Amino acid sequence: MADPMRIRAQAAGDKATVRVLMSHEMETGLRKDASGKAIPAWYIQEVTAQLNGKTVMTAQWGPSVAKNPFLQFSVKGAKAGDKITMSWIDNKGEKRTDEATVS
Amino acid sequence: MRTLWTLIAVATVAVSTAGLAQQKSASDAIAEYRAMLADGNPADLFEAKGEELWKQKRGPKNVSLEQCNLGKGAGVVKGAFVELPRWFADTGRVQDLESRLLTCMETLQGFDSKVIINTPFGKGEQAKIESLVAWISAESKGMHFNLPQAHTAEKTAYELGKRAFYYRAGPYDFSCASCHGQEGKRIRLQDLPDLTKNPGDGVGFAAWPAYRVSSGELWGMQRRLNDCFRQQRFPYPGYTSDVTVALGVYMGVNAKGAESIAPALKR
Numbered sequence: 001m002a003d004p005m006r007i008r009a010q011a012a013g014d015k016a017t018v019r020v021l022m023s024h025e026m027e028t029g030l031r032k033d034a035s036g037k038a039i040p041a042w043y044i045q046e047v048t049a050q051l052n053g054k055t056v057m058t059a060q061w062g063p064s065v066a067k068n069p070f071l072q073f074s075v076k077g078a079k080a081g082d083k084i085t086m087s088w089i090d091n092k093g094e095k096r097t098d099e100a101t102v103s
Numbered sequence: 104m105r106t107l108w109t110l111i112a113v114a115t116v117a118v119s120t121a122g123l124a125q126q127k128s129a130s131d132a133i134a135e136y137r138a139m140l141a142d143g144n145p146a147d148l149f150e151a152k153g154e155e156l157w158k159q160k161r162g163p164k165n166v167s168l169e170q171c172n173l174g175k176g177a178g179v180v181k182g183a184f185v186e187l188p189r190w191f192a193d194t195g196r197v198q199d200l201e202s203r204l205l206t207c208m209e210t211l212q213g214f215d216s217k218v219i220i221n222t223p224f225g226k227g228e229q230a231k232i233e234s235l236v237a238w239i240s241a242e243s244k245g246m247h248f249n250l251p252q253a254h255t256a257e258k259t260a261y262e263l264g265k266r267a268f269y270y271r272a273g274p275y276d277f278s279c280a281s282c283h284g285q286e287g288k289r290i291r292l293q294d295l296p297d298l299t300k301n302p303g304d305g306v307g308f309a310a311w312p313a314y315r316v317s318s319g320e321l322w323g324m325q326r327r328l329n330d331c332f333r334q335q336r337f338p339y340p341g342y343t344s345d346v347t348v349a350l351g352v353y354m355g356v357n358a359k360g361a362e363s364i365a366p367a368l369k370r
Binding site: 004006023066067068070 | 316
């Protein structure tokens with residue numbers, strides 16, 4: 001099981017800024033280990049953001065995204081107390097979903 | 104006519120932005136890059152892991168680290184980081200955060216500290232210590248360094264650290280002071296802090312442990328010092344060895360009053 005994400009969501013005016021830190025190796029598949037063997041690719045492929053259960057964003061990611069990625073976006077119409085749910089799926093099929101409340 | 108005026112206006116804007124671009128130095132650009140990254144410092148992930156590890160029952164004795172004395176009494180974490188390294192009565196040694204954690208892991212949890220010392224950085228229990236270090240240092244974020252120098256052993260460690268800092272050797276005839284003994288030095292585009300005095304808040308000693316974007320790992324002070332020795336082509340000093348702790352005392356005492364921003368973010 002992957003480590004939890006750190007999600008911060010803050011409402012300001014008619015939108016909320018969401019900042020997410022994900023814990024992931026994000027191996028490109030192009031690096032080699034000490035013995036010269038290629039390290040298999042392992043990266044997040046799809047990221048989904050939900051506001052109160054309704055999908056507001058999906059993102060297709062690839063191996064060029066950094067290790068332990070940081071994602072920031074704003075959601076229109078999100079108010080304090082709303083629920084933000086973030087999920088990702090990587091190319092090995094591993095998943096992780098975390099929730100945060102907009103403050 | 105109107106188009107002509109617009110053209111002139113556009114040209115003026117272009118000239119002034121070109122002028123601005125020249126004024127911006129390389130270190131400004133790096134500072135901008137750091138500021139952009141600072142908001143999403145992945146050290147947060149390590150902090151969360153560290154807090155969990157502190158409270159988790161682990162090791163052969165299945166005990167948590169919550170009774171570990173980091174210098175401010177058993178279990179007190181807040182403010183402990185800015186007073187380390189310091190002398191500990193129970194071990195009779197001056198210890199930094201990492202060597203103190205090793206002591207706690209041995210006495211409380213029953214780990215063999217020798218095995219941990221010989222584990223490579225970032226592997227096994229060493230990786231766990233890095234998370235612990237992230238959390239413990241974060242608990243003192245914003246506080247000012249104030250290392251004790253009351254005990255004779257602490258004074259001796261300072262003098263030893265000073266010697267080690269100025270000791271020139273190796274194929275390059277380098278010492279720590281070659282790079283960190285003067286203001287305004289840099290390696291490639293990186294500004295180097297002058298560690299013989301307080302280089303300012305959140306710089307030098309006050310900026311480690313830190314998350315290194317280039318390696319995607321959290322580095323404790325021991326790992327940072329090891330890399331300094333490696334770059335000077337010195338032999339590996341050993342994890343939590345006397346000389347690395349003494350260097351910590353020397354830099355820490357010099358950094359008195361500096362504000363800790365650890366765990367920081369590094370290129």
